[in-house]
Amino acid sequence: MSDPVDITTLKIALVHEWLTPAATGGSELVVREILSHVEADLFALVDFESSNPESYLYGRPIGTSFIQNLPRSQAGVQKYLPLLPLAIEQFDLGEYDLILSSSHAVAKGVLTRPQQLHICYCHTPMRYIWDLTFDYLRESRLGRGLPGWVTRLLLHQLRQWDVLSANRVDYFIANSEYTARRIWRCYRRRAEVIYPPVAVERFPFEAKKQEFYLTVSRLVSYKKIDLIVRAFNQLGYPLVVIGSGPQASRLQALAQSNIKFLGSQPNSVVEEYMSQAKAFVYAACEDFGIAPVEAQACGTPVIAYGAGGALETVRDIRQWGKTGTGVLFKPQTETALMEAVKTFEELRSRFQPEAVRSHSVRFAPTIFEQRYLSYLERCCRDFQRGIPTESQVF
Structure with missing residues (x-):
């Protein structure tokens, strides 16, 4: 040797x-x-x-x-x-x-x-x-x-x-x-x-969640925030959007009153919202995608489009059971996302925040x-x- x-x-x-x-x-x-x-x-x-x-x-x-x-x-x-x-x-x-x-x-x-x-x-x-x-x-x-x-x-x-x-x-x-x-x-x-x-140690673990969904992203077309907004317009669930970008004004005009835009926020605010959200929503096809891993570091499950890096970072609870960390959806449509959110609501009690956090440490x-x-x-x-x-x- x-x-x-x-x-x-x-x-x-x-x-x-x-x-x-x-x-x-x-x-x-x-x-x-x-x-x-x-x-x-x-x-x-x-x-x-x-x-x-x-x-x-x-x-x-x-x-x-x-x-x-x-x-x-x-x-x-x-x-x-x-x-x-x-x-x-x-x-x-x-x-x-x-x-x-x-x-x-x-x-x-x-x-x-x-x-x-x-x-x-x-x-x-x-x-x-x-x-x-x-x-x-x-x-x-x-x-x-x-x-x-x-x-x-x-x-x-x-x-x-x-x-x-x-x-x-x-x-x-x-x-x-x-x-x-x-x-x-x-x-x-x-x-x-x-x-x-992924600086998982930076994100605070929180087992008890509040009643809102979260997405954090640059507001550009390929991130598919418009898809998330349209889906939540129909679902009526509270959604918080953190981020800025060229599509900000168009997305705000599209959104109904259950969706709140906070613009760009410092890390401390992002970490607080990630730890408190009931689930993190992610509709883009990314090569890796750091934000879903950061959310999981907080013990927060992820609802993600089932393509790209999300297939490697998010474990669908329907397949992984007690070690599941989220729900994946396909195709990349608002209907599929809405079904995934409804599935999450049905299976929400099965998620174990400690297992979600543990999975993030792999990164x-x-x-x-x-x-x-x-x-x-x-x-x-x-x-x-x-x-x-x-x-x-x-």
Whole structure:
């Protein structure tokens, strides 16, 4: 058996897409967790966090691309989508032994040399050029007429680059089995599944629940909050919606008096509502989905659309019995959601909050740390021994 590799002796670079105050999703949590266990230099297309006194990255040197200096880049780099592949390829990482990328768009496309090992934690292949292409075209003003054909050409070229750049990765890590299947479908590459870290210890456990349902989400179309609102309009049960986004005004106009919108709220308020809600409602198809796990950490059951990461994080009580943590529904319609809520009401007394909480611990940061570091060491050992990497097998 070979000696373990000491990754602390390696010079490591970590590449992520963008670091801004508004970017606080699962991918950023993974970056933070990696940096807490691995000594690495950080690179991103744009960085507005190292100058933010409230950020854990405050004062940290971070390499950035030319996108940093373009107008309104802090508001989001998606407007510069055609330039992102070019920008990520400008990072000169030749001095590093190990390249780690945290990628949901282009970070995996950095250029490396033969003696360098590149391991990518893939949160998702770019949804707007793969799964959500036609949704994006339908909803965007750039999806119609002559601009629509230009947009289609751009997306076609991005798909070509995306597949090409996947060949620059030696080993892929996926944040769920669902994402691993998408990586195979898009790139024909296998991926190790390591669930992202969820700060379950941050969420207070509460066995006694109050009489309202809850959803916490960005108010954007693919989160399907409109589906939840329409269903609860008909059900009449109290629903609390926490979050902000471009669909906020439309959703509020759609909602009846039993639905209350609180807008964006600090963590302490979100944690309080999650711990007190009778159930958390989730209608999106996500690659993993951190919010349902956070709800379960409070002992709160989840009513979720039965697709994507929810199939791996929520245990339907009709199948799991005493260890069940929620109710799954299909298809992704308000009728199916309404039936799931009625099922939850019928089976509510069977849920054991302690079992719901216990299930969430499977996704704790300590589990991520152990699996991620172990996988890095294994990949580095195989690379040093000259064993073909996963990218060389096919």
